[in-house]
Amino acid sequence: MPIIYVDGIKSLQEQEMTKYSPFLSKSLYIKGLQCHKALWLHKNRPELKDEVSTAQQVVFDAGTDVGILAQHLFPGGVEVPYDGLTTAQQVTMTRRLIAEGVETIYEAAFNFDNLFCKVDILHKGVDGWELYEVKNSTDRKDVYVNDIAIQYHIVTGSEIPVSSACLVHINNQYVRHGDIDVQQLFTILDITDEIIDKQAELQKNIAAMRGMLQGEMPAIDIGPHCSDPYECSFSGHCWSHIPSPSVFDFADLGKPDGFALYKQGIVKMEDVSRETLGWRQQMQLDGYLHQKNVVDVAAIKEFLDSLWYPLAFLDFETTCLMAVPLFEGTRPFQPVPFQFSLHMRNSSDAPVQHREFLAPAVGDPQEPFLHALLDALPENACILSWNKGFEGKILRMLAERFSMHGERLQHHIDNLVDLMTPFRSKQIYHWQFNGSYSIKAVLPALVPELSYEALAISDGGTAADAWLQMRASSDPDEQKKIGGDLLEYCHLDTLAMVRILDELNKFCG
Ligand code: SF4
Incomplete structure (x- = not known):
């Protein structure tokens, strides 16, 4: 089959590759790690997403603000903007900046193997390119490590040698005196070794997600993963069969928790055996079933x-x-x-x-x-x-x-x-x-x-x-x-x- 190269249009070879290697961005990969079904729904049924609440929007905006402030750790860089450029144009701009000898690039964009990521800060240090991911948090979390691991995979796959991969998080000991001191506000954690160790697992994860995306929606039931590490944006859809009140409405339930009961087929609050509950939950159940009040005068x-x-x-x-x-x-x-x-x-x-x-x-x-x-x-x-x-x-x-x-x-x-x-x-x-x-x-x-x-x-x-x-x-x-x-x-x-x-x-x- 001849390969036809037309500027701006994918070659047949590329189209074939894309068919079997569905596109994944960094955030889609993180979504897929949390739940394959969430990734499948995002790709195939985006209309089922919950509306973004004001509180979630505040969290997103705060993350953006911190990212911009962290750029002052490496002043004088050039930003690759989101607005007004396609992802392909962002990748091209990043390539051009590197070729021109720019040593600090904010929001650097890379595409490799139909994977795409933006790097908060890419800085050329004495030993090579350093990759920095900025988080609006005071400590290291596993999800951040996965986030940086896929960036490392895409950037090194793009033939940019990375000498270190770092998490930039908030230093909770910092006390503001006068203007913000960015050097004190942020803590830089070098997790390069951990990131390299993650690479084999990451490639297996990508392959599994791509295989899954070529099939029907995976049959994944609700579970603790619906809110860990992030509140899933398809909760309204997946939780629509849960009645109110349900086993998830017991306050301070302890063990067995709501999910354990749900797995046993116990969903409605009234279906729980009263004897298995603690006295507080019994009080709640009695209140619900019999409108019973308690007053210890x-x-x-x-x-x-x-x-x-x-x-x-x-x-x-x-x-x-x-x-x-x-x-x-x-x-x-x-x-x-x-x-x-x-x-x-x-x-x-x-x-x-x-x-x-x-x-x-x-x-x-x-x-x-x-x-x-x-x-x-x-x-x-x-x-x-x-x-x-x-x-x-x-x-x-x-x-x-x-x-x-x-x-x-x-x-x-x-x-x-x-x-x-x-x-x-x-x-x-x-x-x-x-x-x-x-x-x-x-x-x-x-x-x-x-x-x-x-x-x-x-x-x-x-x-x-x-x-x-x-x-x-x-x-x-x-x-x-x-x-x-x-x-x-x-x-x-x-x-x-x-x-x-x-x-x-x-x-x-
Ligand atoms: S709500 Fe839960 S089960 Fe449904 S897609 Fe999200 S994480 Fe998966």
Whole structure:
């Protein structure tokens, strides 16, 4: 058969090769390692993918930001852009840059054996080309090793000798002082030997994936791999047969876990044998089947007797966990408080008062937050929060950062009481909690007239994103709207605690 070479069109030989060697990018290879079915669906039924959630988009964007910042480790390089170039053009541009003697290339593109990858940073060191993969994480993970292993395979297959293959991750000990110090922010881990050791296994994996892609959809059932190492984008499709509630809805199930039960054909919650469950799960099952509630009046009374006036109901909102610390004195992935709501009651029959704080859209929120909090909190208040470990952690961080207020903050930390305790320990359990003790589950069951549902912001993650959005906006109307939504949300968090405590008091007469 003659081989016809036409510029821009694959030769027959290439077409034949492609037929038996389906195209795989680096990310498709990683997807296939997690689950062959996910790779098959991506190639053949992409319309079945779940929509990308806002939270996932934030993770993707954060990864991109960190990648750009890491380029400063090797300044003066040339970037091979994604936008406006086909993958073939990106590969051609990379080749040209190498031929021209460019020593640092960002997003270098390679294609070998119908495999494609982009290398975050390719740098020519004294011993040869060094390959750097940047991750928005504080440590090494197996999935990163696989990610770098396929890059190594493609780059060396493209006849570019690689002297080292490195993972660039975030140094969680870094503390920001002034401008970001990229040399301190990142840790470079040379994993060349591990990458070379992976090559034989990698080639077998590629062959297995390509063989699989030429057949029907593989019969792979749901399992722990659906969310490990990443949340699969076909979960909505593959999990559609799971009823609600199911064995996967038991809280803190332990062994046998939901997947073990599912494998035995036990899927609905009511199909589980009650005797095989722990007492907490039995409580959840009884609640679901018989709308049974539990109230241990003596234990709740003991909890209530441990409280004192003035009572302060306190809740913080903090930034999302960002790899690159935004503010002075903070570490990677450190939550930074920007808002609080405080309801207070000075005696059992005194009216409830409210104080609140939302950091302005510019500047470091930490100091204004601290001063507003110290001003609002009564000196010897019993401070109720929901999951006090979180509020305590933020107060300890502030005490470390602003040591002159350390003693006062420690005093407040000592006075923290967790309103979640009677719920976590199941001294009170309402069937509508569905095994949960989060305030979002408890509030609608005990105080149905209060609800997060109508709010524009209804969870902490959305609040964190909204605050960043407010800072990024130059539209005063948008800033005002977001600010109002944030205040409304945080206010409800502490009002909810006030009303839940009222309900606990009612149980004890
Ligand atoms: S949801 Fe689970 S079984 Fe379905 S494709 Fe994804 S990983 Fe595979």
